[in-house]
Amino acid sequence: MTQPSSLISHLIELRSRVLKALMSVLVIFMGLAYWAQDLYTILAAPLVATIPDGASMIATSVASPFFAPFKLTMVLSFFIAIPYILYQIWGFVAPGLYRNEKKLVAPLLFSSTLLFYSGMAFAYFVVFPLAFAFFNAVAPEDVLISPDISEYLSFVLKIFFAFGVAFEIPVAIILMCWTGMTTPDNLRKKRAHVIVAAFVVGMLLTPPDVISQVLLAIPMWFLFEVGVVVGSWYTRHKAPDAEDEMEDKQS
Numbered sequence: 719m720t721q722p723s724s725l726i727s728h729l730i731e732l733r734s735r736v737l738k739a740l741m742s743v744l745v746i747f748m749g750l751a752y753w754a755q756d757l758y759t760i761l762a763a764p765l766v767a768t769i770p771d772g773a774s775m776i777a778t779s780v781a782s783p784f785f786a787p788f789k790l791t792m793v794l795s796f797f798i799a800i801p802y803i804l805y806q807i808w809g810f811v812a813p814g815l816y817r818n819e820k821k822l823v824a825p826l827l828f829s830s831t832l833l834f835y836s837g838m839a840f841a842y843f844v845v846f847p848l849a850f851a852f853f854n855a856v857a858p859e860d861v862l863i864s865p866d867i868s869e870y871l872s873f874v875l876k877i878f879f880a881f882g883v884a885f886e887i888p889v890a891i892i893l894m895c896w897t898g899m900t901t902p903d904n905l906r907k908k909r910a911h912v913i914v915a916a917f918v919v920g921m922l923l924t925p926p927d928v929i930s931q932v933l934l935a936i937p938m939w940f941l942f943e944v945g946v947v948v949g950s951w952y953t954r955h956k957a958p959d960a961e962d963e964m965e966d967k968q969s
Contacts (some may be wrong), residue, residue, distance in 0.1 A: 804830075805827075837898070881934075894949075
């Protein structure tokens with residue numbers, strides 16, 4: 719009877735933490751909903767700054783002026799609530815982790831959130847101005863640039879997610895080194911391949927101009943080097959921590 723009871727208690731706790739995470743998103747959304755139009759204006763600023771005089775954004779759907787800002791607000795609420803959501807995840811999995819695993823997971827949860835936010839900020843402040851300026855520069859003279867607000871929102875959300883994930887490179891490297899999938903020394907030997915891959919990814923995720931490709935490839939390369947250094951530190955401390963854990967169990 720103990721095992722089914724334990725399973726039910728875990729499911730109840732999981733449901734409770736999921737509800738808390740959803741409620742946090744809802745509370746933030748309710749607090750930001752009043753400024754939904756202003757938030758969209760801020761999001762559209764990099765594009766509006768590059769479109770020609772006399773042009774403006776348009777809404778091809780009747781409900782787009784209402785739904786697009788509120789969709790943005792909902793997604794933004796989720797992004798803001800990510801630290802609390804990760805805290806709920808940590809609270810659920812932490813009791814089942816060893817001491818050395820807790821030393822790894824807790825910093826990674828914090829750093830992964832910070833890196834994801836950094837990737838989004840990099841996309842907004844660096845990539846968007848360059849990309850939209852390039853798109854408008856290569857547009858034919860007879861074409862009036864009038865982006866649709868819903869299409870623009872979908873485009874920038876995809877870019878935000880892509881850059882947020884790309885900036886998680888150090889976390890991925892640390893996990894691979896920790897689990898034994900690879901070693902820092904092997905990654906250093908493949909540095910040339912990683913640099914080429916960074917520029918290829920930069921080419922795929924950014925407009926076809928050299929400046930924006932380099933601006934993405936260089937941070938990815940830098941994050942790779944950071945991941946290798948931190949991964950080396952974690953690898954060196956893994957064995958001693960594991961031995962301490964076994965001693966604690968035996969005692």
